[in-house]
Amino acid sequence: MSKNSYLKGAAILSVGAILAKFLGIFFKIPLAHIVGDVGLGLYAYPYPIYNFFLAISVIGLPVAISKMVSERAALGNYRESHRVFKIALVLLIIIGGVSSLLLYSLRNVIISVLNWHPDTYYALIGISFAPFFVSLMSAFRGYFQGLQVMTPTAVSQIIESIGRVIGGLGLSVLLVNLYGIPQAAGGASFGATAGAMAGSAFLVFLYISKRKNIQRRIDRSPKGKTESTQMILKQLLAISIPACISATVTSLMGIIDTSMVPARLAQAGFTMNESAALFGQMTQKAQTLVNVPLTLSTALSASLVPAISEVVALRDRKELQSRVELGIRSVLLIALPAAVGLSLLSGPIIRLLFGDSDGGNILAILSYSVIFVMLTATLQSILQGLNQMIIPIKNLLIGAMVKVIANYILVAIPRINIQGAAIGSIIAYAVAAFLNYRSVVKYTKTKTHIGQTVIKPVIAVCIMGVVVSIVYYSIYELLGNSIATLLSIGLGGIVYFFVLLLIGGITSQEMEVIPGGNRLTPILKKIGFLRREKK
Numbered sequence: 063m064s065k066n067s068y069l070k071g072a073a074i075l076s077v078g079a080i081l082a083k084f085l086g087i088f089f090k091i092p093l094a095h096i097v098g099d100v101g102l103g104l105y106a107y108p109y110p111i112y113n114f115f116l117a118i119s120v121i122g123l124p125v126a127i128s129k130m131v132s133e134r135a136a137l138g139n140y141r142e143s144h145r146v147f148k149i150a151l152v153l154l155i156i157i158g159g160v161s162s163l164l165l166y167s168l169r170n171v172i173i174s175v176l177n178w179h180p181d182t183y184y185a186l187i188g189i190s191f192a193p194f195f196v197s198l199m200s201a202f203r204g205y206f207q208g209l210q211v212m213t214p215t216a217v218s219q220i221i222e223s224i225g226r227v228i229g230g231l232g233l234s235v236l237l238v239n240l241y242g243i244p245q246a247a248g249g250a251s252f253g254a255t256a257g258a259m260a261g262s263a264f265l266v267f268l269y270i271s272k273r274k275n276i277q278r279r280i281d282r283s284p285k286g287k288t289e290s291t292q293m294i295l296k297q298l299l300a301i302s303i304p305a306c307i308s309a310t311v312t313s314l315m316g317i318i319d320t321s322m323v324p325a326r327l328a329q330a331g332f333t334m335n336e337s338a339a340l341f342g343q344m345t346q347k348a349q350t351l352v353n354v355p356l357t358l359s360t361a362l363s364a365s366l367v368p369a370i371s372e373v374v375a376l377r378d379r380k381e382l383q384s385r386v387e388l389g390i391r392s393v394l395l396i397a398l399p400a401a402v403g404l405s406l407l408s409g410p411i412i413r414l415l416f417g418d419s420d421g422g423n424i425l426a427i428l429s430y431s432v433i434f435v436m437l438t439a440t441l442q443s444i445l446q447g448l449n450q451m452i453i454p455i456k457n458l459l460i461g462a463m464v465k466v467i468a469n470y471i472l473v474a475i476p477r478i479n480i481q482g483a484a485i486g487s488i489i490a491y492a493v494a495a496f497l498n499y500r501s502v503v504k505y506t507k508t509k510t511h512i513g514q515t516v517i518k519p520v521i522a523v524c525i526m527g528v529v530v531s532i533v534y535y536s537i538y539e540l541l542g543n544s545i546a547t548l549l550s551i552g553l554g555g556i557v558y559f560f561v562l563l564l565i566g567g568i569t570s571q572e573m574e575v576i577p578g579g580n581r582l583t584p585i586l587k588k589i590g591f592l593r594r595e596k597k
Contacts, residue, residue, distance in 0.1 A: 131208025158197025184248025370447025
């Protein structure tokens with residue numbers, strides 16, 4: 063696969079993922095108006111359990127399918143690549159079916175054991191059928207990606223999100239009028255199933271429409287040795303299990319909150335409705351906004367693995383250290399202003415999007431987790447590029463244990479309540495990021511230039527923060543919250559960027575991370591604003 067093909071494929075997948083993410087965000091805004099904070103909490107409770115089921119069942123298998131299909135297709139053996147797909151499809155249908163059956167059958171047990179609000183029953187039913195269709199989608203996505211055709215995955219992600227929005231919001235509006243908020247939250251949860259059904263239908267239709275071309279390739283393939291079904295299954299599992307373990311550990315953070323927060327809030331004296339409302343504010347308002355900058359982190363992390371692997375293979379230690387520092391610096395350039403901006407304007411942003419400021423105090427704290435989540439993900443990708451797969455998993459497990467302790471102590475304190483879970487997330491990811499960084503330094507001998515990597519971005523962020531606060535509170539009374547918030551965000555971004563340029567806090571390499579940065583670079587170099595990196 064050529065570098066350009068890889069970049070094109072990565073770009074297609076990134077666009078699909080980002081559009082899907084934004085559709086998901088805009089789903090939450092009308093949903094909050096339909097079901098309120100309590101309804102958001104009922105809707106939110108099952109998702110960490112659902113994600114955990116996906117982590118142990120289907121995450122990792124699409125990667126394994128694409129890898130095995132790609133390897134065989136590269137040798138012109140489309141017959142065997144198609145056999146891999148068919149075997150994986152059957153496996154995923156079985157896994158998805160069992161996962162859906164377990165979620166549906168154990169719904170009352172889950173609610174009882176985790177001390178959830180009894181009305182979460184409907185949300186669990188709504189989401190329980192989604193794993194089956196997600197599994198079906200995963201098989202087809204893996205197959206098309208293995209053939210280096212990335213568009214079907216990107217389009218199916220968008221269709222899935224549209225299906226979730228239309229199905230989830232449509233049902234929630236219908237059910238809130240007919241029955242009430244608990245049933246409406248269940249209808250919103252069914253949106254995940256509706257979206258997965260829509261995405262699956264698109265991929266199945268596309269596969270059928272391409273069946274003649276696929277069969278033609280199969281017929282032209284040389285008739286060599288046929289791999290046994292058992293051998294293919296072994297390979298699929300060998301490749302997918304490490305990714306499944308990593309995803310399962312990552313999903314533990316959500317499991318910790320959904321399993322601990324209701325009980326600890328009850329200990330603090332909150333009713334079930336109050337607990338559900340607070341949980342909805344944290345997960346569906348604050349966390350939804352925090353996820354926006356984290357989308358960029360996913361793209362950065364994905365590009366780091368091959369970049370690090372390449373220089374490791376070439377045994378170029380100097381270039382390895384350069385890329386490690388560039389990765390860390392790039393993520394801090396994005397994470398620092400995102401965290402501070404979300405924190406300073408937490409109330410105004412929540413009010414702009416959701417119509418009230420409930421949850422603003424949670425976002426003010428949780429926003430700082432952006433820095434450590436992005437650092438953890440970036441450093442994890444560097445370690446993966448160094449073929450150190452287990453270390454980041456261990457470090458994240460240590461972070462998860464820290465979160466358990468923080469949640470247990472802090473959430474039960476009435477004055478802190480749900481904010482304790484946000485503080486727990488910051489501490490947990492800070493621990494994981496520190497441990498990952500220590501491991502990266504150990505294996506690469508990289509020395510971080512504190513001035514360039516940390517101090518200059520912090521100076522720019524501090525000035526940005528002052529400007530944002532002054533602008534917002536100066537024009538709020540005159541222009542209202544919406545315009546004041548949008549102007550503050552825009553001016554804050556401009557100030558941050560130009561302060562960085564003035565103090566030499568950004569290089570032409572780092573400009574490539576910014577959308578449109580390649581076009582701005584020659585202009586900024588010409589007028590002397592952009593520092594040239596040292597050779």
